[in-house]
Amino acid sequence: MVMATKREVLHEHLAAWLEAKNNRKRRGKMTVMISEAIHIHPKSVSRAFRRLQLKTEGETRRAGRPRLYTNDVIAALVDVWEVGDRCCGELLHPMIGEYVDCLKRAARWNHNEAATALLRSMSLIAVKRYALRLQKKHGTRRGMTSTKPSSLKSIIPVFKGPWKDLPPGNGQIDTVAHCGDTLLGDFIFTLNYTDAATMWTVQRAQWNKGQGATVESLDRIKQVLPFAMLMVHPDTGSEFINRNMKAWCDERRIAMTRSEPGKKNDNMYVEERNGHVVRRYLGYARFDVQEAVQPMNELYDVLGRYLNHFKAVRRQISRERIGSKIKRRYEAKAMTPYQRIMERSDIHDDIKQRLREEHASLDPLKLLEGIDTLKTKIHFIQRTARERRGVLS
Numbered sequence: 001m002v003m004a005t006k007r008e009v010l011h012e013h014l015a016a017w018l019e020a021k022n023n024r025k026r027r028g029k030m031t032v033m034i035s036e037a038i039h040i041h042p043k044s045v046s047r048a049f050r051r052l053q054l055k056t057e058g059e060t061r062r063a064g065r066p067r068l069y070t071n072d073v074i075a076a077l078v079d080v081w082e083v084g085d086r087c088c089g090e091l092l093h094p095m096i097g098e099y100v101d102c103l104k105r106a107a108r109w110n111h112n113e114a115a116t117a118l119l120r121s122m123s124l125i126a127v128k129r130y131a132l133r134l135q136k137k138h139g140t141r142r143g144m145t146s147t148k149p150s151s152l153k154s155i156i157p158v159f160k161g162p163w164k165d166l167p168p169g170n171g172q173i174d175t176v177a178h179c180g181d182t183l184l185g186d187f188i189f190t191l192n193y194t195d196a197a198t199m200w201t202v203q204r205a206q207w208n209k210g211q212g213a214t215v216e217s218l219d220r221i222k223q224v225l226p227f228a229m230l231m232v233h234p235d236t237g238s239e240f241i242n243r244n245m246k247a248w249c250d251e252r253r254i255a256m257t258r259s260e261p262g263k264k265n266d267n268m269y270v271e272e273r274n275g276h277v278v279r280r281y282l283g284y285a286r287f288d289v290q291e292a293v294q295p296m297n298e299l300y301d302v303l304g305r306y307l308n309h310f311k312a313v314r315r316q317i318s319r320e321r322i323g324s325k326i327k328r329r330y331e332a333k334a335m336t337p338y339q340r341i342m343e344r345s346d347i348h349d350d351i352k353q354r355l356r357e358e359h360a361s362l363d364p365l366k367l368l369e370g371i372d373t374l375k376t377k378i379h380f381i382q383r384t385a386r387e388r389r390g391v392l393s
Contacts, residue, residue, distance in 0.1 A: 089128030159257030169230035172270035180286025205296035
């Protein structure tokens with residue numbers, strides 16, 4: 001004997017169930033009988049008949065509210081998410097309008113007006129929810145530190161803040177070692193500069209971290225900054241705390257301070273950019289080929305324009321410990337470094353006008369394509385050099 005399926009049992013008794021609409025006693029007996037027959041909870045019997053009735057009548061409406069963001073809206077969101085370099089929802093939401101306008105100028109926007117309007121009006125919570133689904137989960141890895149304290153650190157004063165009231169030009173600097181799994185031998189370092197007021201960031205690659213190479217990289221950073229460099233704030237590494245660096249700052253009337261030893265959060269802005277910029281785009285691989293320094297600097301030139309003009313940053317406002325937990329408060333709206341400069345009254349109008357002209361000429365998609373091309377070039381140079389060394393050895 002073939003056992004009847006749940007759907008067949010429900011379908012067989014559907015007519016009797018509908019006839020007993022006003023007979024609670026009869027429906028109660030049917031509920032007990034059917035729940036025992038098809039092994040479902042008695043409370044689920046009426047819902048099962050309701051679903052079967054809707055399907056029988058040809059109704060296909062989904063339960064709950066109708067879906068607002070349909071597939072065409074999500075497809076549009078994916079495009080702006082890609083322009084935002086797959087960032088989180090908090091950073092993506094304030095930039096949606098900017099990214100849509102950029103894609104339209106580049107004739108790369110292929111979505112209808114209805115989907116575009118819904119995308120522009122999408123709430124922060126909705127963007128966070130969809131961006132979280134889109135983001136790929138990457139494993140985290142910690143790099144090695146190459147910072148060693150200098151015996152000359154007494155000539156550089158310690159600065160503990162506050163940072164939030166300083167004008168543009170007061171920046172934090174740090175070096176990132178592209179050493180792979182060992183600090184032995186020669187390899188490339190990245191000097192990272194982050195402005196505390198605007199989050200404007202500049203990176204330069206250099207061979208090793210000698211005093212001369214570090215000063216030369218910092219001099220190049222000073223030249224490309226849109227505003228004057230007023231102060232540099234490194235950690236206690238020997239590449240910074242030395243007489244050459246101090247003399248370079250004094251000649252240019254640039255104040256020099258340092259973070260307090262053992263206080264890992266004294267250089268919070270630049271250390272955050274170490275992970276969000278240098279490690280994100282170049283990873284933890286070892287680069288020990290001097291020929292890779294130039295293409296890495298070409299990468300940083302393109303990457304700087306993309307990050308400073310099109311990548312929003314959401315700053316932490318306060319940090320409070322409550323018992324065993326830490327409560328952090330962030331800005332209500334994430335902004336790009338370019339937008340922060342435009343809103344400041346202490347930056348000259350000539351600088352803002354020059355940045356407006358540069359911003360209008362940039363295409364974030366082309367910048368991303370250039371970044372991918374240069375990353376491929378850097379890894380090719382490194383791989384080729386390793387193969388050559390292996391053959392020669």
